[in-house]
Amino acid sequence: MAKIIPFKAVRPTRAIVGLVAARSYQSYTIDERESRMHYNPYSFLHIVNPGYKYDQEVTGKERYQLVKNRYEEFKEDGVFITDDKPSIYVYKIVNRHNQEFNGIIAATSAQDYEKDIIKKHEDTIAKREQTFKTYLQTVGFNAEPVLLTYPDNSVITEIIKETQKGYAEFEFTMTYRDTHYLWKIDNEETIAKIQQEFSNMETIYIADGHHRSASSYLLYQDEKEKNKNHNGSESYNFFMSYLIPESDLVIQEFSRLVKDLNGLTKEEFLIKLDTIFRIENRGITPYSPSKPHHFSMYLDGEFYSLYLRKTIYNFETALDKLDAQLLYKTILEPILGIHDLRNDNRIEYVHGRHEMITIKNSVDSGKFKVGFGMCPATVQQMKEIADEGLTMPPKSTYILPKLRSGVTIYEY
The missing domain is CATH 3.30.1760 (Conserved hypothetical protein from pyrococcus furiosus pfu- 392566-001, domain 2)
Incomplete structure (x- = not known):
């Protein structure tokens, strides 16, 4: 049975979230990255490419430590805030082709990955798994959710629709002309309803993010082994996911x-x-x-x-x-x-x-x-x-x- 939990998200302030948000690092050309970092001091690319500050290419564990430093600086400068209560987040994307995606961001269980409740359809490369696991252990955060899909569920759909009638924590449009919205659910009764619906699901599926899922599982194994007082509630037992119903998922060739x-x-x-x-x-x-x-x-x-x-x-x-x-x-x-x-x-x-x-x-x-x-x-x-x-x-x-x-x- 699938397990999800709320968490206290660290996120940009409403005023600058559109400046912070970035595509995955690898999707930019070198010139695109350079341009965005030169003109936008708030871009998340400054965190994942910390050597830019010194006009220096940095790799390996040295880079990971600098990523952590840059992240802490963003927090110290008030670019990021941390929510007071554990929450589940309703997230909506409308892209430039008017395709709409509605789902929730929550923490999903590494044990569910181990038990094949969270199922995969792609092979992963062991070296990449280990590299990203080491990265996570060093920087102490994950900034891009795994994309998971679940069977359409009328209860969850209704909760999402009702939540979207309220005030969005933020709304911003990227240069790719896709618009993003986020609402926060911190009501414990509503969270429990969502959790109950997922607990009735035998299987959910990784749509995108196989290496991040595998690396998060390796992190869970490592940290569990090191922690003599492990009780299953620690943050390393979970990884951040964006869960959308199957009918919202779009597959292209x-x-x-x-x-x-x-x-x-x-x-x-x-x-x-x-x-x-x-x-x-x-x-x-x-x-x-x-x-x-x-x-x-x-x-x-x-x-x-x-x-x-x-x-x-x-x-x-x-x-x-x-x-x-x-x-x-x-x-x-x-x-x-x-x-x-x-x-x-x-x-x-x-x-x-x-x-x-x-x-x-x-x-x-x-x-x-x-x-x-x-x-x-x-x-x-x-x-x-x-x-x-x-x-x-x-x-x-x-x-x-x-x-x-x-x-x-x-x-x-």
């Missing part, structure tokens, strides 16, 4: 670009594809697939549709039915010789509303030889794969909403 045909001519490549797919040349008109197990391909100035020959491929697991896995097992690995989707530099990934145009331009430029598009995975597929204890290939899903760092902070 990643398309694939490959740099060569693995030594094959165009004709040889098409003949090999013909044994697995029914192929139609669509000419110069951009084509995007509309059904599962249909793919688009751009090769040598022309678009193609690829329809799987169903007698060729067996669906034995939920993973087998995933188009990203199907593309890997039928084309990328056996024909194009790409075995390691995470590290092979012959393959790259693109997403977005105009990804087929991006694929065309990338192939036409000569940087890539062929590109593939597919339909996005569904929430049901993600759940079924997680339920079977399987994991998706890398870059199988691009999940919305994308969260901001520094809006609510969970201290250990």
Whole structure:
């Protein structure tokens, strides 16, 4: 049964929250980061990139200690405040495409991760898990929630709607034109109702944030082992999450670009594809697939549709039915010789509303030889794969909403 608890969030003041909030550090180019830090002294990027103050690149544990120092300075300067009472936070995002996401920010249980009540659908890299665990132990806080999804629940939905009728703690719009709202629930009776509904859920699912979840679990294991008086209520037993209903979750696809045909001519490549797919040349008109197990391909100035020959491929697991896995097992690995989707530099990934145009331009430029598009995975597929204890290939899903760092902070 899923367990959530309220916590005392550290968060920016209403007046400057829009200046503090930042995308994940890796999503910025170097020039973007430099520009934002130069013109905005309140950006959370100053905390996670503390060497900027000295015009110096700092790495490892030295960087982690400076991150902690910068964070404490923001608190001392009144940029951050700490709520007086443990709370659950209703959080709403409306993006530039008018997609709306409504959920709650709360602390979720590391034991639930251990017991597979919180389920994952992606593999994690052990080195990254350990690195972020060390980071958390040093800095003592987490500033970006894990994105979790739960079955639609009428009681929680009604509480969210009622809360949103009241005064928002803040409302701000980012340069990406998505608007964020936060309301605070500190009424103990209302919190208990929310907790009861989650306690009735057998499973909730990680949508985005697999490494943060895994690192938080490692932190829990370490701190529990060191604490002779461990009682299960310590802050390290939990990690901050943004929980949204399944109907609010949006999954988009990643398309694939490959740099060569693995030594094959165009004709040889098409003949090999013909044994697995029914192929139609669509000419110069951009084509995007509309059904599962249909793919688009751009090769040598022309678009193609690829329809799987169903007698060729067996669906034995939920993973087998995933188009990203199907593309890997039928084309990328056996024909194009790409075995390691995470590290092979012959393959790259693109997403977005105009990804087929991006694929065309990338192939036409000569940087890539062929590109593939597919339909996005569904929430049901993600759940079924997680339920079977399987994991998706890398870059199988691009999940919305994308969260901001520094809006609510969970201290250990």
